[in-house]
Amino acid sequence: xxxxxxxxxxxxxxxxxxxxxxxxxxxxxxxxxxxxxxxxxxxxxxxxxxxxxxxxxxxxxxxxxxxxxxxxxxxxxxxxxxxxxxxxxxxxxxxxxxxxxxxxxxxxxxxxxxxxxxxxxxxxxxxxxxxxxxxxxxxxxxxxxxxxxxxxxxxxxxxxxxxxxxxxxxxxxxxxxxxxxxxxxxxxxxxxxxxxxxxxxxxxxxxxxxxxxxxxxxxxxxxxxxxxxxxxxxxxxxxxxxxxxxxxxxxxxxxxxxxxxxxxxxxxxxxxxxxxxxxxxxxxxxxxxxxxxxxxxxxxxxxxxxxxxxxxxxxxxxxxxxxxxxxxxxxxxx
Amino acid sequence: xxxxxxxxxxxxxxxxxxxxxxxxxxxxxxxxxxxxxxxxxxxxxxxxxxxxxxxxxxxxxxxxxxxxxxxxxxxxxxxxxxxxxxxxxxxxxxxxxxxxxxxxxxxxxxxxxxxxxxxxxxxxxxxxxxxxxxxxxxxxxxxxxxxxxxxxxxxxxxxxxxxxxxxxxxxxxxxxxxxxxxxxxxxxxxxxxxxxxxxxxxxxxxxxxxxxxxxxxxxxxxxxxxxxxxxxxxxxxxxxxxxxxxxxxxxxxxxxxxxxxxxxxxxxxxxxxxxxxxxxxxxxxxxxxxxxxxxxxxxxxxxxxxxxxxxxxxxxxxxxxxxxxxxxxxxxxxxxxxxxxxxxxxxxxxxxxxxxxxxxxxxxxxxxxxxxxxxxxxxxxxxxxxxxxxxxxxxxxxxxxxxxxxxxxxxxxxxxxxxxxxxxxxxxxxxxxxxxxxxxxxxxxxxxxxxxxxxxxxxxxxxxxxxxxxxxxxxxxxxxxxxxxxxxxxxxxxxxxxxxxxxxxxxxxxxxxxxxxxxxxxxxxxxxxxxxxxxxxxxxxxxxxxxxxxxxxxxxxxxxxxxxxxxxxxxxxxxxxxxxxxxxxxxxxxxxxxxxxxxxxxxxxxxxxxxxxxxxxxxxxxxxxxxxxxxxxxxxxxxxxxxxxxxxxxxxxxxxxxxxx
Numbered sequence: 001x002x003x004x005x006x007x008x009x010x011x012x013x014x015x016x017x018x019x020x021x022x023x024x025x026x027x028x029x030x031x032x033x034x035x036x037x038x039x040x041x042x043x044x045x046x047x048x049x050x051x052x053x054x055x056x057x058x059x060x061x062x063x064x065x066x067x068x069x070x071x072x073x074x075x076x077x078x079x080x081x082x083x084x085x086x087x088x089x090x091x092x093x094x095x096x097x098x099x100x101x102x103x104x105x106x107x108x109x110x111x112x113x114x115x116x117x118x119x120x121x122x123x124x125x126x127x128x129x130x131x132x133x134x135x136x137x138x139x140x141x142x143x144x145x146x147x148x149x150x151x152x153x154x155x156x157x158x159x160x161x162x163x164x165x166x167x168x169x170x171x172x173x174x175x176x177x178x179x180x181x182x183x184x185x186x187x188x189x190x191x192x193x194x195x196x197x198x199x200x201x202x203x204x205x206x207x208x209x210x211x212x213x214x215x216x217x218x219x220x221x222x223x224x225x226x227x228x229x230x231x232x233x234x235x236x237x238x239x240x241x242x243x244x245x246x247x248x249x250x251x252x253x254x255x256x257x258x259x260x261x262x263x264x265x266x267x268x269x270x271x272x273x274x275x276x277x278x279x280x281x282x283x284x285x286x287x288x289x290x291x292x293x294x295x296x297x298x299x300x301x302x303x304x305x306x307x308x309x310x311x312x313x314x315x316x317x318x319x320x321x322x323x324x325x326x327x328x329x330x331x332x333x334x
Numbered sequence: 335x336x337x338x339x340x341x342x343x344x345x346x347x348x349x350x351x352x353x354x355x356x357x358x359x360x361x362x363x364x365x366x367x368x369x370x371x372x373x374x375x376x377x378x379x380x381x382x383x384x385x386x387x388x389x390x391x392x393x394x395x396x397x398x399x400x401x402x403x404x405x406x407x408x409x410x411x412x413x414x415x416x417x418x419x420x421x422x423x424x425x426x427x428x429x430x431x432x433x434x435x436x437x438x439x440x441x442x443x444x445x446x447x448x449x450x451x452x453x454x455x456x457x458x459x460x461x462x463x464x465x466x467x468x469x470x471x472x473x474x475x476x477x478x479x480x481x482x483x484x485x486x487x488x489x490x491x492x493x494x495x496x497x498x499x500x501x502x503x504x505x506x507x508x509x510x511x512x513x514x515x516x517x518x519x520x521x522x523x524x525x526x527x528x529x530x531x532x533x534x535x536x537x538x539x540x541x542x543x544x545x546x547x548x549x550x551x552x553x554x555x556x557x558x559x560x561x562x563x564x565x566x567x568x569x570x571x572x573x574x575x576x577x578x579x580x581x582x583x584x585x586x587x588x589x590x591x592x593x594x595x596x597x598x599x600x601x602x603x604x605x606x607x608x609x610x611x612x613x614x615x616x617x618x619x620x621x622x623x624x625x626x627x628x629x630x631x632x633x634x635x636x637x638x639x640x641x642x643x644x645x646x647x648x649x650x651x652x653x654x655x656x657x658x659x660x661x662x663x664x665x666x667x668x669x670x671x672x673x674x675x676x677x678x679x680x681x682x683x684x685x686x687x688x689x690x691x692x693x694x695x696x697x698x699x700x701x702x703x704x705x706x707x708x709x710x711x712x713x714x715x716x717x718x719x720x721x722x723x724x725x726x727x728x729x730x731x732x733x734x735x736x737x738x739x740x741x742x743x744x745x746x747x748x749x750x751x752x753x754x755x756x757x758x759x760x761x762x763x764x765x766x767x768x769x770x771x772x773x774x775x776x777x778x779x780x781x782x783x784x785x786x787x788x789x790x791x792x793x794x795x796x797x798x799x800x801x802x803x804x805x806x807x808x809x810x811x812x813x814x815x816x817x818x819x820x821x822x823x824x825x826x827x828x829x830x831x832x833x834x835x836x837x838x839x840x841x842x843x844x845x846x847x848x849x850x851x852x853x854x855x856x857x858x859x860x861x862x863x864x865x866x867x868x869x870x871x872x873x874x875x876x877x878x879x880x881x882x883x884x885x886x887x888x889x890x891x892x893x894x895x896x897x898x899x900x901x902x903x904x905x906x907x908x909x910x911x912x913x914x915x916x917x918x919x920x921x922x923x924x925x926x927x928x929x930x931x932x933x934x935x936x937x938x939x940x941x942x943x944x945x946x947x948x949x950x951x952x953x954x955x956x957x958x959x960x961x962x963x964x965x966x967x968x969x970x971x972x973x974x975x976x977x978x979x980x981x982x983x984x985x986x987x988x989x990x991x992x993x994x995x
Contacts, residue, residue, distance in 0.1 A: 196917060197917060197918070200922075201919035213922055272917065272961045274974065286953065287923055
């Protein structure tokens with residue numbers, strides 16, 4: 001049997017997901033023996049034209065990382081979808097919109113203002129030039145892909161068959177996925193190829209939770225000396241572990257937890273949670289000051305909640321584009 | 335797919351005038367899953383119910399939506415209808431298009447549109463409803479009464495007479511509570527002890543009652559019908575089977591301490607009988623004051639005891655009892671007078687609280703029923719009673735009215751006058767609350783026949799001059815300052831929840847009001863029950879109360895308990911939480927959130943639901959971060975589908991999809 005044809009592509013991402021593939025280390029040789037890489041712009045010399053020339057569904061499995069934020073990414077996502085039997089959304093940005101998705105708190109114009117105009121101290125741009133899709137220069141017309149107003153996850157623009165979550169995905173999950181593809185041993189389409197329980201399930205600190213978990217203050221990890229063995233929530237530090245899918249390490253605690261950092265939520269929520277941020281707010285609200293609820297008046301509640309710095313960015317750090325709201329309302333809608 | 339029938343009620347004109355029922359019928363005819371739809375003038379009437387039954391049979395329906403009034407009104411009516419037709423009653427949904435639609439709108443077109451959406455949400459919910467059966471567990475037919483005052487005694491007797499076993503747990507060495515300390519009771523002036531002691535004896539002899547004195551409930555686990563109570567009992571150092579009640583031990587005991595029964599107005603020994611009619615009638619050793627536990631220091635009573643009934647080596651016992659229901663009759667204490675510095679209590683021996691005055695009036699009291707004041711044993715000729723001492727004073731003391739003080743201060747004045755004919759009682763009051771049978775007549779009689787003088791106003795200060803207590807106050811009716819040279823002052827202290835109850839309440843997870851009195855499930859319609867099933871409230875533990883009210887409430891709570899005990903099994907609504915074990919990570923947030931103690935981690939680290947304890951409030955479901963907890967027949971999927979159907983129109987019209995995804 002011919003070796004399966006595999007493609008890798010990146011959209012709006014930091015490049016960490018490409019690194020995550022390199023992080024297979026010596027196993028990458030084993031993988032390279034099993035598959036035939038037909039497209040991987042980051043690592044090998046392929047052109048878009050090569051893809052266009054392929055027959056439809058010629059690629060057996062296509063791993064796409066990064067969010068969709070420009071016309072070029074949209075076009076390539078659609079093209080690769082057409083040319084692939086299976087599209088795997090790879091990494092948090094592709095899966096959930098990721099860190100680039102936080103741009104959905106703003107719109108295209110305000111982002112350009114900050115990045116190219118006076119609001120950006122490191123740029124000198126007296127004419128207030130911002131990227132245009134077309135610009136005439138003496139040599140002719142230059143084009144740039146259009147910059148969208150809204151960042152989207154991959155599955156908001158094309159059908160996705162499987163997801164490998166994480167920022168970045170744990171190499172062992174990638175390897176497992178590749179073996180599953182080779183063995184044709186895959187779960188139902190649309191599945192996330194990671195455990196379906198939240199991080200607390202594997203967390204060694206879960207046993208340190210008091211019988212009644214209650215937060216009467218919120219601490220920031222950067223401002224306290226966190227106990228390396230105690231549940232972060234029990235220390236008043238917001239940990240997204242309860243709403244975040246486990247799987248970032250093959251065994252033992254989550255990656256961040258092992259280095260005494262609370263979970264930031266990059267693996268997204270377990271299957272049936274619709275809105276990670278909303279769920280976390282709801283869970284947190286349920287345990288904030290729960291023991292002495294009667295003593296809390298409006299002022300005290302506000303004071304307690306004000307201790308959460310940047311709630312939207314904390315609770316939707318990786319998932320704003322796939323949240324129920326997707327983005328803040330644009331001026332057009334208002 | 336379910337075969338659903340929709341039945342739209344006109345409710346006479348109540349719905350039909352505002353909602354176009356014919357149009358609705360037409361609109362929903364082809365809605366997915368609807369195989370039958372009709373409207374009728376009164377769906378709840380007999381012909382209406384028969385129409386539903388006929389439609390169920392004819393169309394082989396397995397789900398029914400009734401679009402009519404609020405489910406609180408007729409949900410059970412229609413549940414019975416479909417159950418009769420062999421459909422599980424949880425396959426019924428009520429679409430409330432009356433209270434939530436026709437009654438609150440005028441615009442017929444808009445109201446019809448809204449009614450349409452309400453029915454669609456009911457259809458969406460029903461689509462995913464499971465057939466459920468009530469949760470059942472066996473009933474332990476034993477009852478624990480906590481507190482041995484009049485309320486606890488009455489409740490225990492009523493339940494025991496009903497044929498069920500009762501455990502009565504009392505903290506003190508004898509039952510009787512505060513009522514046994516009282517002299518006579520208002521408004522009939524019958525002797526408190528004369529009416530209470532027969533009940534106490536009856537209780538002690540009752541074959542269905544097990545009495546635990548010197549005992550406290552440490553912990554209660556389980557749920558209605560299946561509680562396990564952990565009870566701590568202080569040791570009984572005197573063996574009642576051997577003791578002959580000769581009293582030699584008392585004569586030889588060298589320790590003298592103030593008597594609780596006489597509210598500190600007399601003395602007792604460290605080995606004592608709390609009062610002559612105490613039940614159980616045995617000697618008790620007060621471990622805090624007895625010296626005998628150090629054999630070098632004392633041991634006089636043991637030496638004196640000829641039958642050798644005394645044994646200092648007994649240890650406290652802790653034991654567990656299985657019970658099905660709990661009655662809380664923990665009673666009251668008086669608001670500590672030490673907190674009322676302005677009245678000089680404690681500083682002046684002739685300023686007393688109400689219970690102390692009861693003891694002076696009582697034939698078994700420190701003066702043998704003679705009206706003598708504590709300081710010098712003289713007969714007080716002028717006596718001042720101060721009502722609302724610590725009550726109705728939100729700035730400094732308690733905001734509430736203690737309810738009984740108006741009556742008992744007057745009773746005190748009257749009884750005093752009966753003993754000292756030439757004496758003059760004064761009562762300072764804010765206003766008189768005499769709501770009770772024959773209470774007002776009691777007051778009028780006291781004023782006209784006994785010459786009790788009422789002064790409307792508060793007392794500012796009391797101080798001592800020679801052997802008189804000078805009472806400074808203001809008569810707010812005349813606006814004049816008042817000064818009375820009294821021989822004795824009696825403070826009608828407000829009632830507070832009895833000491834030590836807080837710990838018990840916390841252990842039992844019961845709710846209290848801001849003053850610490852137990853909260854009833856509903857202030858009007860469920861006054862005898864706690865919100866937590868299986869717990870019942872009686873007497874002053876629930877709020878200040880007089881004897882008739884306490885007894886009535888005790889009998890009421892006993893009736894509730896008897897009704898509960900008559901059931902073989904205990905059933906409750908299955909609309910409760912359940913957990914998907916495949917998804918639960920054991921984070922434990924639900925455990926913190928559950929107000930009923932129904933969630934706990936099992937050995938596999940799954941947060942289980944105790945189906946009997948769960949009241950279906952849904953707190954854990956919204957808190958569950960991984961959506962592993964779901965409410966039966968109110969799952970996230972159902973709620974999302976319901977929201978989707980409501981928002982569908984809006985979504986289609988208002989959002990620019992391309993930009994919004």
